[in-house]
Amino acid sequence: MISGAGAVPAPTDVFIAQHLINGAWVSSASGQTFDRFSPANGQLVTQAALGGEAEVEAAIAAARTAFDDRRWSDTSGKERATFLLKVADLIDANRSRIALYETMESGKPIAQAEAEIEGAADIWRFAASLARTIHGDSHNTLGPDMLGVVLKEPIGVVSMITPWNFPFLIVSQKLPFALAAGCTAVIKPSELTSATTVILGQLLIEAGLPAGVVNIVLGYGDPVGTNLTNHPDVDMVSFTGSTAVGKAIVAATSKTLKKVSLELGGKNPQVIFPDADLDEAADAIVFGIYFNAGQCCNSGSRIIVHHDIAAVLIQKIVELSRKVPFGDPLNPSTKVGAIISSQHQAKIDGYVKDAVKAGATVAIGGAPLTIDGMSGEFYQPTVVANVTKNMAIASEEVFGPVLSVLTFTTFDEALEIANGGDYGLSAGVWSQDISTCLKFARRVQAGTVWTNTWMDGFAELPFGGAKESGLGRELGHHGMDEYLETKTVQMRIGKTRSRWV
Structure with a gap:
């Protein structure tokens, strides 16, 4: 067994985590906060703003406005790719800091955390490569006066609810693909591991992301997660966590028929x-x-x-x-x-x-x-x-x-x-x-x-489950397809349409 001798020094200051809403870091309207103590040694690691309905409403409104005015979705694939690559470089530059807080909050080994942050940066780079490859189809065999075009468009505002066991890696399996597709997002990290998602928000701002494109609301599943799932202005929910909560999300979203992507449990x-x-x-x-x-x-x-x-x-x-x-x-x-x-x-x-x-x-x-x-x-x-x-x-x-x-x-x-x-x-x-x-x-x-191996993983290969292990896929080009809607455009290019009346 390994004792504390030779350990990386723990942070001396408490990490203060706020919500990111419409490009600004804000405290909760209630003024309430919650604390996260290290599961390894009981040290106070993070003091986070405790979000409620007001913060969820503000974050969704910001994401909705940012999507509807097309400040992000109208950017070119080249511009999105350039941004995602910049974020990947910033993740690499901040790897030690991110890994330290991930270790303190989750209790995982520091060497493992650093490897996961390195892997997350690679996922951002892979998503950047996809941003320039989004394309639909054309159909030129519908007759001499008709052209069919199939477009791939961003699905809209995405709620992302992430778990405590791999907080930085899993948000990196969702967010860069949504951004590559042109979506906007509201993220709720686990209340047990909020710090690294907040650090990611800092890096997004440093990289130049427009206000409102990515928002972060901290707090508990109820009310934050519940409202992110139920809200009519949310077009899709991407959730990683327990099968029981996944089933509840499917039931809740049935009222609005919004798209759901779920990565749930396993007994592998x-x-x-x-x-x-x-x-x-x-x-x-x-x-x-x-x-x-x-x-x-x-x-x-x-x-x-x-x-x-x-x-x-x-x-x-x-x-x-x-x-x-x-x-x-x-x-x-x-x-x-x-x-x-x-x-x-x-x-x-x-x-x-x-x-x-x-x-x-x-x-x-x-x-x-x-x-x-x-x-x-x-x-x-x-x-x-x-x-x-x-x-x-x-x-x-x-x-x-x-x-x-x-x-x-x-x-x-x-x-x-x-x-x-x-x-x-x-x-x-x-x-x-x-x-x-x-x-x-x-x-x-x-x-x-x-x-003849176990748990190898690559950004190029899709990940997701069958049966009660989930819906949809993350990673690979399938990971971006989840955030795209298909639209058919039928174009008459001549004046040969026969009159109905």
Whole structure:
């Protein structure tokens, strides 16, 4: 375990976060604020303005005006691309500061945070490349006097509601694509991790974004998120978070039929066949379950391993689990940091205890973890074996460093277990037989399938889920398509129209 020795210095000042509305930083009309304390050591990190209905109304009005007067959507693809590239450069220049506040608020390791900020800058650059490639179609085969044109236009005002586990990365999977498309936006970051979204707002202003194009409202899901979802002047809602909240958003937006894009939960399986490279698989499994302390929608939280190799693989995973550096998030050597809150820590522990009561066995871990010199929330690396399909830990999202192990004997049984839950975000398969990998990839119900690897990601490839893991896609050119509306224009170019009367 990693203590605080050798850690990056924590910030000495409290970060003061305000709303960004129509190009200005403002406090709440009520004067109220809320505090965020580090989940690793209890330090006060951020004091943020507590938004309400007044701030939401003002932000949406600013975004609506900015879209309707076309101050952004009338810019050329070249101008949008140039702006997005400038933001990417500013993100790189401020990487250490952004990563520090992300670590302080979320409890994730500083090295991981810096890598995520670097990845976010790359996404902004990729979105910039798309800004210059938006195009529709033309149809020149409709007759000698008719031309059909299909246009791609920005959908309008977008509400973006982002989660606490990857606050800067996930807003960067949404906002640059919306801006590339010509949309305006209102963003609500999680109340647990507001600081880095506010820093992004500062960089947008520094890069020269016109007032009102991007607005930020801080606060809780109710009333801020609720009003951003229900408001008639919002054309689209892009949400990342829990499946339960995603369903509520779909129900709420049905009143106005606004577009919804949802990236929700996952209970992602990895199926390990007997011919797999078990050393490679074990390393990837350990990474997949402990990355971000398992607080990740793509967490490889359950493995489905062939009965003949289960004992050997579990032993390899346990041995590697003992070597993973859990500890102080500000220490560059740490790979697994703090749990986001004491309430979430209790939820994780409850899943493990319930599984044991149901007959599962804990191969390692299974309890909160104490780190020398740290007063925050940490949980042990945990592997739960002898899990059966009917246990909650086999199908529900634990969102912690807890791996569930199930076994199978035939391909069809493995596929049935993998597809048996409500989620369909991602899946993995381990085999040296490419036919086995392709057969599984084509039949598993998931938005992303990894073969002989886990959780690689590229800005060029779309990301999203099937079933109750969401609607729509982020990243890739599909990520920008979400923010575009299709319009058909039919042009008569001659005077040969036959008269109806």
